[in-house]
Amino acid sequence: MAKFDLTDGSVVCIIGSGAGGGTLGNELAQKGVKVVILEAGGRNEIADFVNDEWASFTQLAWTDMRTTSGTWRVARDFPNLPAWIVKAVGGTTTHWAGASLRFQDYEFKARTTYGNIAGANLLDWPVTLAEMEPWYAKAEDKMGTTGTNGIPRLPGNNNYKVLAAGAKKLGYKEVHTGNMSINSQPRHDRGACQQIGFCFQGCKSGAKWSTLYTEIPKGEATGNLEVRPNSMVIHIEHDAAGKVTGVVYVDADGKQQRQKARVIAVAGNSFESPRLLLNSASSRFPNGLANSSGQVGRNYMRHMTGSVYGVFDKPVRMYRGTTMAGIVRDEAANNPKRGFVGGYELETLSLGLPFMAAFLNPGAWGRAFTSAIDDYENMAGLWIVGEDMPRDTNRVTLDAKAKDKNGMPVASVHYDDHPNDAAMRNHAYRQGSAIYEAVGAVRTFPTPPYPSTHNLGTNRMSASARDGVVNKWGQTHDIKNLFVSDGSQFTTGAACNPTLTIVALAIRQADAIAGMMGRKEI
Amino acid sequence: MREIDKRTRVSRRVFLRNSATVLPAAAAALAGMTIGAEEAWAQGATTLKPHTMATLARMARDIYPHDRLADVYYIKAVAGYDALAAKDPKLAKMIEDGVAALDAAAQKAQKSTYLLVAWEKDRVALLTAAEKSPLFQKLRGELLVSLYNNPDVWPKFGYEGESASKGGYINRGFDDINWLPTA
Numbered sequence: 001m002a003k004f005d006l007t008d009g010s011v012v013c014i015i016g017s018g019a020g021g022g023t024l025g026n027e028l029a030q031k032g033v034k035v036v037i038l039e040a041g042g043r044n045e046i047a048d049f050v051n052d053e054w055a056s057f058t059q060l061a062w063t064d065m066r067t068t069s070g071t072w073r074v075a076r077d078f079p080n081l082p083a084w085i086v087k088a089v090g091g092t093t094t095h096w097a098g099a100s101l102r103f104q105d106y107e108f109k110a111r112t113t114y115g116n117i118a119g120a121n122l123l124d125w126p127v128t129l130a131e132m133e134p135w136y137a138k139a140e141d142k143m144g145t146t147g148t149n150g151i152p153r154l155p156g157n158n159n160y161k162v163l164a165a166g167a168k169k170l171g172y173k174e175v176h177t178g179n180m181s182i183n184s185q186p187r188h189d190r191g192a193c194q195q196i197g198f199c200f201q202g203c204k205s206g207a208k209w210s211t212l213y214t215e216i217p218k219g220e221a222t223g224n225l226e227v228r229p230n231s232m233v234i235h236i237e238h239d240a241a242g243k244v245t246g247v248v249y250v251d252a253d254g255k256q257q258r259q260k261a262r263v264i265a266v267a268g269n270s271f272e273s274p275r276l277l278l279n280s281a282s283s284r285f286p287n288g289l290a291n292s293s294g295q296v297g298r299n300y301m302r303h304m305t306g307s308v309y310g311v312f313d314k315p316v317r318m319y320r321g322t323t324m325a326g327i328v329r330d331e332a333a334n335n336p337k338r339g340f341v342g343g344y345e346l347e348t349l350s351l352g353l354p355f356m357a358a359f360l361n362p363g364a365w366g367r368a369f370t371s372a373i374d375d376y377e378n379m380a381g382l383w384i385v386g387e388d389m390p391r392d393t394n395r396v397t398l399d400a401k402a403k404d405k406n407g408m409p410v411a412s413v414h415y416d417d418h419p420n421d422a423a424m425r426n427h428a429y430r431q432g433s434a435i436y437e438a439v440g441a442v443r444t445f446p447t448p449p450y451p452s453t454h455n456l457g458t459n460r461m462s463a464s465a466r467d468g469v470v471n472k473w474g475q476t477h478d479i480k481n482l483f484v485s486d487g488s489q490f491t492t493g494a495a496c497n498p499t500l501t502i503v504a505l506a507i508r509q510a511d512a513i514a515g516m517m518g519r520k521e522i
Numbered sequence: 523m524r525e526i527d528k529r530t531r532v533s534r535r536v537f538l539r540n541s542a543t544v545l546p547a548a549a550a551a552l553a554g555m556t557i558g559a560e561e562a563w564a565q566g567a568t569t570l571k572p573h574t575m576a577t578l579a580r581m582a583r584d585i586y587p588h589d590r591l592a593d594v595y596y597i598k599a600v601a602g603y604d605a606l607a608a609k610d611p612k613l614a615k616m617i618e619d620g621v622a623a624l625d626a627a628a629q630k631a632q633k634s635t636y637l638l639v640a641w642e643k644d645r646v647a648l649l650t651a652a653e654k655s656p657l658f659q660k661l662r663g664e665l666l667v668s669l670y671n672n673p674d675v676w677p678k679f680g681y682e683g684e685s686a687s688k689g690g691y692i693n694r695g696f697d698d699i700n701w702l703p704t705a
Contacts, residue, residue, distance in 0.1 A: 194689060
C-alpha cells in the first residue's frame with residue numbers, strides 16, 4: 001500500500017471515497033497516476049457491518065450537523081438531517097440499494113425536451129447518451145450490473161412479487177427485478193446475493209458493489225493509491241496564478257495537515273462539495289472557488305420521491321431479501337399529457353420495523369399511526385424516483401451561524417418543491433396505490449420523502465462557463481486543475497438512480513485527467 | 523409461507539442494562555409487570571417519583587398504543603429515565619414538572635390524575651393539549667427508538683431482525699408468498 005508525503009505535490013488529491021471519488025481513485029491508480037484519497041469518515045470492513053438499522057445508522061451515516069429551510073417536509077421532520085448518506089470509506093456505496101440505470105437520450109437534453117418551464121433552471125448536459133454509452137458499458141461491467149453483460153437478473157422476493165402482480169394487472173409492461181449491481185452469481189471474486197435484506201446497512205455478503213471492497217483495494221494493490229480515513233478537508237488552497245496547490249484537512253487526531261497536490265478532485269457529495277468550494281473563498285475568489293458563475297451550491301436536486309406502502313389481509317414480509325427488489329419502468333417516459341414533464345420509476349423498498357416507525361409519518365402518534373405499524377408484516381412497499389426540476393433558489397449555502405467542530409460554517413440546504421414535482425408525486429402516489437389495490441390491498445399509505453439519498457446538481461456541468469461550475473469532463477470552468485467528481489456535477493437528475501452515471505462519469509473523467517496530465521495541460 | 527414465533531420473550535439482560543437502578547434485583551415475573559405507581563418496578567425508582575414513572579409508562583402506551591404489546595414493553599421503554607434523571611437534575615425537573623402539569627389538566631377536566639383517567643380517549647385529549655410540551659416532545663421522539671428498537675417487540679409485528687448470521691433469507695422464505703392471484 002502506498003504512502004505519499006504531505007509535501008508530494010505530484011499527487012492527485014481526491015476528496016471523498018464513494019461512487020465518484022473511489023472509482024476515480026482506482027481508475028487513475030490503474031493508469032499509474034499517484035493518488036491520495038482523503039475520506040472524512042472511518043474505515044469499516046464487511047465484517048463490521050451490522051444488520052441493525054439504528055446501530056448501522058450510527059456506524060455509517062453522516063450525522064454532522066446541517067441546517068435546512070424551505071417548504072419541503074424534510075426541513076420540518078429532520079431539520080438537521082436533510083440527507084441519509086454515509087461518512088465512511090466507500091461513501092454512500094456502502095448504503096446504496098444497487099439500482100443501476102442509464103439515463104435515456106432525452107434526459108441529457110432536458111431544456112430542449114421540456115422547454116422553458118417557469119420557475120425551473122433547466123439546462124442541457126454538455127454530453128449526450130451516445131457519448132456516454134461506452135462509459136456506461138464499462139461501469140456496468142465493473143459493477144456487475146444484472147441484466148447487462150449476460151448477467152442474469154436477481155430472483156424476485158415477496159415484496160417484488162406483490163409489485164409485479166399488481167403492476168401487470170394495471171397493464172404495465174416493463175416490470176422486472178431491475179438492473180442491480182448486486183451479484184446474482186459469483187463474479188469478480190465476490191459471491192452471489194444471499195437475500196439477507198439490510199442492503200442499506202452495508203452488504204454483509206459483499207454481493208453488492210461498493211467502492212469499499214472493489215475499487216479501493218484494487219487501487220491500493222497497484223501501489224499508487226493511498227486512502228486516508230478520518231481526514232476532513234476544510235479548505236482548498238491556490239497560488240497567485242489561480243491554480244489549486246493543495247488542501248488543508250483535519251486528521252484523526254484533530255490536527256490540521258496540508259497535502260500538496262498537482263490536481264484536486266472534489267467528490268464529497270452535493271452538500272459537502274459546494275460547501276468546501278464556498279469555504280475556500282479567498283481574496284482572489286471572494287465568492288468561493290470555481291464560482292464565477294454564481295452557480296456553486298445552486299440547482300440542488302434530490303429527485304421527486306415518496307413511498308407507497310400497501311397493507312394486505314395476509315403476510316408479505318417485505319423485509320426478506322434485497323431491499324430494492326424490482327422495478328416498474330412504464331411511467332419513466334416523458335409524457336406531458338399526465339400533467340408534468342419528465343417521468344418516474346417505481347422501485348420496491350422495505351424498511352425494518354424500527355425505521356418504518358421513524359419514517360412512515362414522522363411526528364404522528366396515536367391509533368391512526370399505530371394501526372399502520374400493527375400491519376407491518378402484511379405490508380408491501382415501493383419508492384418513487386422521479387426527475388425533479390433544478391431551481392436556482394434550491395441551494396446549498398454556508399450557514400450564517402452554525403459551525404462544525406473545526407470552526408467551519410456548516411451546509412445549509414434550502415429546497416422547495418416545484419409545481420411539476422408536486423404534480424408528479426401525486427400521480428405516482430395514485431399509481432403506486434392502484435398497483436397494490438389491484439391485488440387486494442386494504443389500505444395504502446402515501447409516505448412522505450425520507451431524508452435525501454440522491455443529492456445532485458450543486459456544481460453543475462454546463463457547456464458555457466456562465467451557466468454552471470464544471471465542463472463536460474467535470475473540470476471546473478475557472479480553475480483547470482480543479483475537478484468535481486460526484487453527483488453534484490449533474491446538470492439535471494433524470495428519472496433514475498444516479499450511481500451508475502456517477503461511476504460512468506468517473507471512469508471517463510479518469511481518462512480525461514490522465515490525458516491532460518500526460519499532455520502537461522494540468 | 524415460513525411463519526414467525528410470536529410468543530412473548532422478554533430478555534432480562536437488555537432490561538437490566540436499560541434500567542439498572544429501577545428494577546429490583548429479583549426482576550421477577552418480567553413479562554407480567556403492569557403499569558401502576560404501586561408496582562415494584564415503579565417503587566424501585568430512586569430519583570423520579572413512582573407516580574411519575576407509572577405516568578411515563580401510561581403516556582408511552584397512549585402515544586403508541588399497540589394492543590398486542592403487554593405493559594412490560596412500555597415500562598421497559600421508559601425505565602431508563604430514572605437513571606438519566608439521577609445524572610441530570612434539569613431533566614428530572616422537566617419530567618416532574620411535565621407530569622405535574624398533565625395531572626393538573628387531568629384534575630380540571632376529569633377530576634383525576636392522568637394515570638387514573640379511565641378512558642384512553644380522555645387521556646389522549648389531555649396529551650393532545652400537551653403536544654407542544656417539552657415532556658411530550660421528548661417522550662414521543664425517544665419512544666420511536668426505545669419502544670420500536672427493542673428486539674423483543676419485533677416478533678410481535680412479524681419482523682425477524684438480523685439475518686446475515688442465519689444465511690440471509692435465500693433458503694428461508696424470501697420468495698414464499700403463496701396467496702397472490704396468478705395472472
